[in-house]
Amino acid sequence: MHVNMDGQGPLHAQLTRALKAAMFAGRLGEGGRLPATRQLARELGLSRNTVLAAYEQLRAEGFVRGQVGSGSFVTPPVKPEALPSPAQVEHPPQSAFARRGRRFHDHATMPGRATPGMRYAFSYGVPYTNPALTTAWARELGRAAAYTPPNYPMTQGLPALREAVCDYLARRRGVRAAPADVLIVAGTQQAMALTARVLLDVGESAVLEEPHYTAMREVLQIHGAQVEAVEVDAHGLRLDRLPAAPPKLVCVTPSHQFPSGVVMSLERRLELLAYASRHDCWIFEDDYDGEFRYDAQPLAALRSLDRDGRVVYVGTFSKALFPSLRLGYLVMPPGLQRDYLNAKWQDDFGSSAIEQAALANFMADGGFERHLRRAGRALLERRGALLAALSRELGDALHVADSRAGMHLVAWLRRADPEQGNALILAAREKGLDLYSIAPYYQRPPPQAGLLMGFASMSVAEIEQAVQVFATCMRERGLA
Template sequence: MEPVFPFDLTLSGPGTLTRSLHHQLRAAILDGRLGPGTALPATRRVAAALGIARNTVVTAYDLLIAEGYAIPRKGAKAVVAELSGRRTAPPPARQSGFDDSRLNALWRTPLLHPEPGRALPERSFRLGVPDHRHFPHDTWRRLSAQSLRAWSRTGFGYAGSEGIPALREAIAAHVAFSRAVACKADNVVVTSGAQQAFDLLARLLVTAGRTRVAVEEPGYPPVRAAFAAAGAQLVPIPVDEEGLCVDRLDSDIRVISVTPSHQSPTGVALSLRRRAALLAFARRHGAVVIEDDYDGEFRFGGRPLDALQTLDRDALVFYVGTFSKSLFPSLRKGFVVSPGWAREALVTVKHCADSHSDTITQAVLAAFIRDGHLARHVRRMRSIYSVRRGALLEGLHRELGPWLEPIPSEAGLHLAARIRDPALAPAIVAAMRRHAPGAQSIAEYAMAPPERPAVTFGYGVIDADDIPAALAGFRRALLG
């Protein structure tokens, strides 16, 4: 017989059945196993399931009602009462899951804990999120329907770990057109977002406890987390107006992670001379470079500097891209353009991690790129973001010039500004949180307190018309 309660009941010997049933049901109500509003099962059904007299169950229910633990309903089953605040003793203290000694010590490291989400207005200065209002939803819906119809006519099975051929071919053509990245479909490995790409590369390239990995300081925390999780020795390298300070790299560095097109979070671009120096360093010391081009499609200045992968003549660069910024984050599609010598091993790592990414959305994305919808969408959004970026720059100069100095940047979906007087940084950050929700201090991206404090503003989801008023309120707060 199917259980009548979502937990086991153990009734004691003769003369105690009513009391035992009553105590166990009351305990289940108090600890939440029977939640408020839950209908108590029919007395006949409980009696039959437990092999006891129906009167025993009726009496136990009556006691619960008399004590206020259940509420009778005319012509219907009694329900559990709302008992908020009614516990007579607090629940036993529970150890935080991250502190449990049964876990690998690595996963108890605060560095790897995900940051809790922030409650932000829909229109805010939050970073890293594109605007959903201008996305071609109808086109995506139509392509999704086409892909589902094609899928329904195909036998079930497992796809290749590297991604379906149509998407890899579309990505290779897209990055060649938009970023001058020269590659073939065979070099492309599809991943579940850029974060999985970093995780796969960390597994591929890191020998735990030995491999030293250079990361930007400040830099993108999830990249550090991926390499730390693989057991790498992280080496923070400063970033200045020309990007990563290549001359600070030690000769025993074997992996360098960099965001050359639009440094995260400062927004600076890696200068051409430093790009050449970085590739020369990697060639000289047998290192590899991971190029994270997360939002380089959105450029607002002149001709972009060539990608590191484009300049690479020695198969040293793993180029990582994502569609989270150009399309939408929940798509969870990214990719790695791998050097030929590492491609087979990278596919093997991907296979061990999750076999393959889902094929239906891969097919939708492939058609979206192939039919030119991605290029059109990027062009449209570049125009919209350009207006917002202009409004942000103008507001920073007009309203906040005495306190903030914008850092030159010509790409991406966010803009950073140095705090002119470091002593004022706490007051400025506090006012920013109130009047520019979503904006962040670059200290949130750093492994150590930054020598030159700065803040960064996203313009992916805020309207240009809303920016001046927000920054004017920011200014008033600083004036006191």
């Protein structure tokens, strides 16, 4: 009998696979008798024990029946088509959580997702990096990989990183926290998911700013929260528009409202804190890009004014370094440490110790802040180039909401409704330029077309060329 052994692993396993292949190919059909073990061992130059082990395995898996001595016979059915392919089976959602996941988050249409093959992209979420950062980070990672103990990391995060974060927060964000208050998380995304679990029961209400970071809304909705987006004015979240029944959680971006760019005024901050204390509600402060301000010192975080312990402060390394790192930090309100640690433990036991150790060292030896200074200068230059090119090429066809901070701006198309805006995006793609609508960042999208324009990942020259393509598309469609 001819069998084809693949040379991978122990001989009995190879023979088992080869006999199955012969069955699938129809060379050993249903009811057919397998050769006697002694005979097959002789033919193949194998020991009889190897053949016996393979037959035993086939019997255990139900491919053959019968006993040693009385013959082994192929059992039906063994055709490959008959074996179910898990990928082909689409089950209905198996839980309320899965049902909400399908309803509220469509993985295929994430806002800001890059279109492949574009020459230019005003993508948001791709940060500024440079060769100096890549080299320094590779060195830190290599060192950390060599010295980090291989056991499970502390759930709360490496003490060295929590200390470095506290030092950074005190100096740059005005937040006074002890390492015991800090939880290292896998980015803002995990911070939000843990917060939802720690603070909200299914059906409880949460307020977001309108517009807002879409992933935040989706995490809350999938958790089962009742989410309401509340308008923002020039001072930040409008407290007079909060629902009559106070929400359990209010999520804000006070340093640089996402995506409109508004900075929450001091008066509004104090009012929000007073509201939270009065109504026993929690505030989630998402300080996603607070380190990049171009006109003045960064504003102190809302958490620095919090006297009653209502603010969950969250920072991320996705903007200051890069999002593939998946590291961020959460300053837990007093009294909630136990619940946050439980939630983090359930999720993943703790974040990767090697990346944490590398980052702790990068922060302690000054590399992180050197990078922030370099990134700040580059972003200032890129933002200036974008503003100048938009004003030169498109003038009053656009209204640009400039916040003098961060890595994006919002451009409203004065003469376009959302449908015309979408047509413009498609036309720009034809010319190799990726543009992103502002609409997905709203619960109730506005009647005017707007674009979220990220500028961190393009050089000044690329920004200028991309704006030329943008302006051509605008003129061709009569929008400028």
